[in-house]
Amino acid sequence: MNLTRAGKLSSLLLITLLASACSNLGVKPWERDTLARPDMQLIHDPVEAGLDDHIYFSKEASSGGRGFGGGGCGCN
């Protein structure tokens, strides 16, 4: 019982911390030059990412994560 309560309290604390942390994070619009670079995009080469997802989907039991894990081929 105590453990559940502690869990709830710590989750609440974590969410509050994350929320307040997020509002303090970030940059002003004019500080985005580096972040706007193509090589700073989370998926900077979508073609390569797509090919890799297809290889690993065909060879391993996991898929998805950065995008949909779907299917789309008979390779697994």
Next chain:
Amino acid sequence: MQLNQAIQKNHENQTKQIEPIDGKTSRFKKIAPALAAASCSLLGMGQALAQENDGAWKFDIATLFYAESDSRVSAIEPVFNATKTYNDGEVLNYKLVFDTLTGASPNGATPSDTVQTFTTPSGNGSYSAQAGETPLDDTFKDTRGAASVNWSAPLNRDWEYSAGAYGSKEYDYLSLGLNGGLKRYFNQKNTALNFGLAFSSDMIEPEGGNPLGLSRMAIPGEPGFQTNFDASREDSSDNKTIIDALFGVTQVINAKTIMQFNYGLSLSDGYLNDPFKVLSVIETTAGPNYGGNLKDVNANNIYLYEARPDSRMKHSFYWQTKYALANGDVIDGSYRFMLDDWGINSHTFDFRYRWNLGDSYLEPHLRYYLQSEADFYKRYITEDEYNGGVPSFQEASADERLSDMDAITIGLKYGYKISKDQEINLRAEYYMQSHSGDNGFGKLASQDLYPDSNAVIFQIGYSF
């Protein structure tokens, strides 16, 4: 509802913008409803907007060469990708992928001290494995074509939507999919929440029909082969549906760091077996064939087709961070944890370092993958479990992709900027996979049940 209103509003805005430019109000008023109608069709929508709002096209063409060692699977996969970014932030993307596969793939049976003969999936032929060899199905040859279109656009300053359609066809497999997403920006666009939903309907129609889970493989030459083969088949085609939901948070940390966290839920339902995979039945009776293949009345080895559950729920947790160093280089690290109701869980670590060298760059890549086996994974079935043809379980698979596994990828990519908008790149990677598990008993213990498999990956790409 909110989305539809917003889409309509977006079209209204576009119509308003157009009117004063051309002055032909009545003509454009006719186009406005046509535009709205076209938005139902993704292809149409992109083309309609293309006439209204000039933007820049970007093309990526690439070819992937994939080759496994020991003349297993090899693949050539060309990709054509075209992306148009419009002046007010809309993005239209078309992608075509072709895939040609040849080679041989492990069929799941264990190696043996004798020659083994298997029926091809179509039932029209046979293939065999020499003593001590991992049985490989060499009838594997396929060509796949896939096309997708995706559209994303801002709805207003804080909201963005996306929609896409996908189709993929190979000889015995068809997949059709739709996806949609919403993105909400907060905190001066430093925080973004994403929600995406994808639906896919797949049909598998292997030549010779889909094997019945845990039925015995009919062996060529046995009396009543055709009757026995037919008895091992259920429908000629089967379906599966996949629903994916993705929740993501992207956060700008500072001027040099961006982070993403995604939670993905994937539900698959329907025929999830691999119709080309079997399991060996191994004799447990003490004697000269202890640990050897169990024989049937015709003295042929007994193999059973695999049977997986007909549903699967996967959860994935994905975290990625990109960090720009003071010298301009970029560090890209990600971690994914996945677990599912088949008892599999996996860890994936991915690390890239982009070394910017003026007009060119070098990008070393390291990936580590660790997976635990599915609850129903079995390297083989024992004579006791086989229970005279009435197995003591409902599900079993010897597919190596469902076993305890770890894999390492080491790679290097080189890119060269020919001009501001043109780049060529080359990538070479080496993928090493190793499996582990139950090592068998008796005669089986002397066989290599978990051979490593390695593959080389080459990619050449050109963007303009």
